Amino acid sequence: MVTSVFLHYVFNFLFSLHCVKSADTKYMETSIRNYFSNTRHHDPEYQEYKYAAKEYIHGEFLRHGLTTEYHTFQEQSVSNTENFQSVIGIAKGTNFGKANDLIIGLGAHYDTVKETKGVDDNGAGVAAMLEVVRQLTDRNRNGVKRKNTMIFVAFDLKEYGSCFGTSDCKLPDVQLAGSRHFLKEWLLPWLLSNYGKAVPAVIHGVIILDTVMNYNTSARSQTIPDAFRTAFPETYASVDSDNFQGDFLNLIYRKPTNDTYLAAEFLSSGRDLGKPKYEIESLPLNFVKFSEIPSSDEKNILINFMRSDHGNFWEIDLPAIWLTDSADFRGDMIQCYHQECDNLQVM
Structure with a gap:
């Protein structure tokens, strides 16, 4: 499972360059097979499996010693009566509640489209994400304490309204509801309660993990839209020089x-690992808020x-980076993104 190799970048970054152990691929594979290998959509026919996945995340957060809670929210455009739940786990550092805390968030959505x-x-x-939690706990038990606090979130209802993979996808159709409600309803009150006036200073950044397993060393397995060639000439040239192999993380x-400070720290941690076979390709975007981009073509x-x-x-201008294998631009996922064949055969 190549996810385990890419995770070393995350571990090295989060654990401040202390010795990082190899990822427990057995743990990750068992988690996926037992709880994340079937549809986790909000329609009634899928809710039993989705509920089991949510409860597993909550149980693992608790088992690994995190302060754990649900964030329950409603999304009126989906249902006037149904509640949805993200799962939050907090690993308090020794700086918790102080102005010098530098909070790192790690998030991943657990829901799916119904197809x-x-x-x-x-x-x-x-x-x-759960493997990062496990390693964090293991390090704490061995006396390696973090100064800074980490917040882990498994987001619900990310996929509601998602139109990616269609030719007419527009941002308003992509609701990303769980993280939207998390930011509006949970994060600020929690920060004010625990940090008071220090709130603006304590958010160091957030890492989002979404589709991170697909690794393909076949030539031409990576597709790149033509427009990206102009927007990211250095990245395009790098992938081109490697015969468009899908052997990197975006x-x-x-x-x-x-975001640039977070990205630079992440890249530095990756270089320190000395594993050039597993590449990181940077895609720096030249905007602050997507909603403020004037051109519809852009x-x-x-x-x-x-x-x-x-x-x-x-x-809301909080620092965040997104790590992804590029989803429907690579290998089997070109056909399997949001489709039935994104199943255990892609592992």
């Missing part, structure tokens, strides 16, 4: 913002960079 089993999208992201961030090009929960953090 898919959702193994890569996004069982892989949730399993990766690092997506906004260049004019504090928005249509950039919509592919807004397809996960980082987009809601960007809209």
